[in-house]
Amino acid sequence: MAEVEFDQASRIYTAGAKPAVNRLDLEIADGEFVVLVGPSGSGKSTALRMLAGLEEIDGGQIRIGGRNMVGVPSRDRDIAMVFQNYALYPNKTVGENMAFPLKMRGVPKEERATKVKAAAEILGLSEYLDRKPRALSGGQRQRVAMGRAIVREPQVFLMDEPLSNLDAKMRVSTRTEIAAMQRRLGVTTVYVTHDQVEAMTMGDRVALLKDGELQQFATPAELYDKPANAFVAGFIGSPAMNLFTLPVSEEGVRMGSSELALPRSLRSRITEAGLSTVQLGIRPEQWTVGSNGDGAGVKAQVDVVEELGSDAFLYAHLDDGEQTPVVVRTGGRSGARRGDQIALTPTSEDLHLFDPSTGERV
Amino acid sequence: MTVTAERPAELTPRRPDRGPGSRADGWVRRAPLLPALVFTIIVTQLPFLFTIYYSLQSWNLVRPGSRQFVGIDNYILVFTDSQFRQVALNTVLLTAGSVLFSLILGLLFALLLDRAFLGRGFIRTLLITPFLITPVAAALLWKTVLFDPTYGLINFVLSPFGVGATDWISTFPLTSVMVALVWQWTPFMMLLILAGLQSQPHDVLEAARVDGATSWGVFREVTIPHLRRFIELGIVLGAIYLINTFDAIYMMTQGGPGTASANLPFYIYQRAFLGFDIGQSAAMGVVVVVATIIVATFALRLIFRSFSGGEET
Numbered sequence: 001m002a003e004v005e006f007d008q009a010s011r012i013y014t015a016g017a018k019p020a021v022n023r024l025d026l027e028i029a030d031g032e033f034v035v036l037v038g039p040s041g042s043g044k045s046t047a048l049r050m051l052a053g054l055e056e057i058d059g060g061q062i063r064i065g066g067r068n069m070v071g072v073p074s075r076d077r078d079i080a081m082v083f084q085n086y087a088l089y090p091n092k093t094v095g096e097n098m099a100f101p102l103k104m105r106g107v108p109k110e111e112r113a114t115k116v117k118a119a120a121e122i123l124g125l126s127e128y129l130d131r132k133p134r135a136l137s138g139g140q141r142q143r144v145a146m147g148r149a150i151v152r153e154p155q156v157f158l159m160d161e162p163l164s165n166l167d168a169k170m171r172v173s174t175r176t177e178i179a180a181m182q183r184r185l186g187v188t189t190v191y192v193t194h195d196q197v198e199a200m201t202m203g204d205r206v207a208l209l210k211d212g213e214l215q216q217f218a219t220p221a222e223l224y225d226k227p228a229n230a231f232v233a234g235f236i237g238s239p240a241m242n243l244f245t246l247p248v249s250e251e252g253v254r255m256g257s258s259e260l261a262l263p264r265s266l267r268s269r270i271t272e273a274g275l276s277t278v279q280l281g282i283r284p285e286q287w288t289v290g291s292n293g294d295g296a297g298v299k300a301q302v303d304v305v306e307e308l309g310s311d312a313f314l315y316a317h318l319d320d321g322e323q324t325p326v327v328v329r330t331g332g333r334s335g336a337r338r339g340d341q342i343a344l345t346p347t348s349e350d351l352h353l354f355d356p357s358t359g360e361r362v
Numbered sequence: 363m364t365v366t367a368e369r370p371a372e373l374t375p376r377r378p379d380r381g382p383g384s385r386a387d388g389w390v391r392r393a394p395l396l397p398a399l400v401f402t403i404i405v406t407q408l409p410f411l412f413t414i415y416y417s418l419q420s421w422n423l424v425r426p427g428s429r430q431f432v433g434i435d436n437y438i439l440v441f442t443d444s445q446f447r448q449v450a451l452n453t454v455l456l457t458a459g460s461v462l463f464s465l466i467l468g469l470l471f472a473l474l475l476d477r478a479f480l481g482r483g484f485i486r487t488l489l490i491t492p493f494l495i496t497p498v499a500a501a502l503l504w505k506t507v508l509f510d511p512t513y514g515l516i517n518f519v520l521s522p523f524g525v526g527a528t529d530w531i532s533t534f535p536l537t538s539v540m541v542a543l544v545w546q547w548t549p550f551m552m553l554l555i556l557a558g559l560q561s562q563p564h565d566v567l568e569a570a571r572v573d574g575a576t577s578w579g580v581f582r583e584v585t586i587p588h589l590r591r592f593i594e595l596g597i598v599l600g601a602i603y604l605i606n607t608f609d610a611i612y613m614m615t616q617g618g619p620g621t622a623s624a625n626l627p628f629y630i631y632q633r634a635f636l637g638f639d640i641g642q643s644a645a646m647g648v649v650v651v652v653a654t655i656i657v658a659t660f661a662l663r664l665i666f667r668s669f670s671g672g673e674e675t
């Protein structure tokens with residue numbers, strides 16, 4: 001077990017092009033579960049593969065347990081990796097697949113057999129040990145890949161979207177299993193996903209990447225409550241946060257024809273930053289819905305109602321002449337219908353404010 | 363009511379009609395193919411039947427009028443003929459040796475071409491060239507340009523090392539033919555194995571590296587099992603072609619000295635067209651065909667087994 005450090009680590013695939021991973025700084029504690037998340041092409045896999053020794057480190061350093069990994073081949077890094085398509089050895093049986101990392105490290109045969117048997121027991125693979133991978137279902141293959149990683153007892157687990165080939169239900173149950181197993185084994189884990197729900201539920205901390213740049217590295221709660229910039233705010237949370245670019249007024253901001261009063265603390269932060277327009281972020285659950293008649297709040301018209309049982313999402317547009325879309329969460333059985341006129345007021349004090357030019361949090 | 367009545371009829375799987383007339387229907391559909399079938403039978407099966415018929419006769423073209431039915435005498439002669447056994451052994455040696463060496467060389471070159479280096483495309487073209495040369499021309503090239511005792515390149519290159527004017531072809535006739543065949547067949551094996559190498563899934567190789575395998579470990583544990591069916595295919599196809607080698611032997615050694623470098627096709631040709639013994643050579647031909655069918659059945663079963671297995675996930 002070991003801590004992992006990315007220290008200004010960069011990867012440049014083609015000279016002159018934009019780096020796929022640009023000066024990445026991450027400090028991962030021993031035993032921590034860190035999720036790398038971001039949109040497609042943001043460099044998550046590249047960062048993970050740099051750590052695995054499958055991509056060069058073109059700048060900076062990556063350290064595992066304090067040891068610099070530049071120039072160290074994969075086999076000497078004491079890591080185990082689970083690949084998106086599992087990358088099982090097609091000509092080996094399940095048992096041989098799981099024993100392979102031990103065999104390559106010269107572990108004697110009897111010890112290999114005991115360890116594989118123990119791991120197979122945990123993963124419920126005992127009856128499949130003599131099968132070839134092609135005779136397994138997707139979920140079973142995924143577990144074999146996990147088994148191959150855990151028999152080794154490595155310093156670090158690396159996983160690149162290990163759940164993306166499973167169906168929705170399997171994904172949810174396997175997600176919990178992986179998280180629980182990681183907590184039990186206490187092995188430092190770096191997990192790549194593009195699914196923010198996975199990131200939020202599994203990670204001790206989440207690193208959000210975009211275009212090879214680290215946007216924020218924090219706990220899931222902090223990422224949700226205090227997004228460092230407008231990109232993070234929009235990426236985390238489902239449905240996404242409502243972001244409006246609005247002119248600043250006396251009492252707060254102007255939203256269409258009405259004025260949205262902001263609490264004093266927020267107003268002072270705007271004045272400090274000297275902004276005349278501001279990007280305001282309001283999560284779907286930070287609205288209260290009133291009927292149109294009572295005057296207060298922003299007027300909007302409901303386009304779509306999504307009833308989820310426990311709660312409902314209203315997809316509406318504002319009556320501000322530009323039909324700005326807005327998403328609102330209400331309790332289930334809200335009774336709202338398509339075409340309804342509603343008035344929206346932000347409930348919470350801690351709305352999110354971003355500088356419209358840089359996207360940084362104000 | 364109508365709905366419930368119709369449903370069972372929909373659910374039963376449709377069976378092809380077996381009513382009267384369907385047989386005739388089938389023949390109407392197949393009839394246009396008949397000429398092709400008849401032609402194929404005439405071209406392939408009739409000659410074989412004639413060969414079997416000839417093989418039961420004593421018939422030497424040099425002695426007209428001597429033709430008579432002798433039963434299986436010719437076959438007995440074939441199996442007691444020590445030359446035939448010698449030639450059969452030559453065939454096995456030549457085929458197995460050529461396949462084996464071209465496979466090993468092909469594997470080495472394929473591994474070389476599988477990595478990126480400057481001028482790879484050019485080298486690849488050069489390496490493929492021997493396969494594109496007419497076999498007769500290739501044999502002639504080896505015989506005259508390379509192996510010739512007086513002006514051959516091999517002796518020229520080796521002369522500084524004290525190798526005198528060796529007549530390679532008459533000293534090592536079978537080996538010389540084999541060298542020429544290996545030279546021609548290495549590119550074929552190389553291309554086949556290269557295709558295998560390049561169809562390897564990348565992530566599996568990476569997984570092996572992460573799992574702690576050295577380059578040799580990856581090669582032995584992952585690459586070779588993956589290449590197995592390509593290698594098997596190379597062996598089967600190479601053997602099918604090389605067992606019939608005629609041109610190289612005809613051009614380089616004429617099967618000589620004696621029958622030292624003759625293989626079965628060449629020996630049968632000698633018996634039929636130089637010895638004019640039609641009955642004997644027909645019997646040999648039949649023996650060879652039967653043996654080949656047996657071997658080929660096993661070989662083809664091997665190919666189909668390894669390729670229908672569908673190793674990829």
Ligand SMILES: Nc1ncnc2c1ncn2[C@@H]1O[C@H](COP(=O)(O)OP(=O)(O)OP(=O)(O)O)[C@@H](O)[C@H]1O
Nearest residue numbers: 013014020038039040041042043044045046047194
């Ligand atoms: N072998 C390569 N050669 C050149 N560019 C590459 C290579 N691999 C990845 N890239 C580029 O690097 C960037 C990051 O790729 P990467 O695979 O890390 O993205 P990702 O975040 O894993 O995306 P996804 O969620 O789609 O897997 C992309 O712009 C991609 O085009």
Ligand SMILES: [Mg+2]
Nearest residue numbers: 044045046160
């Ligand atoms: Mg990826």
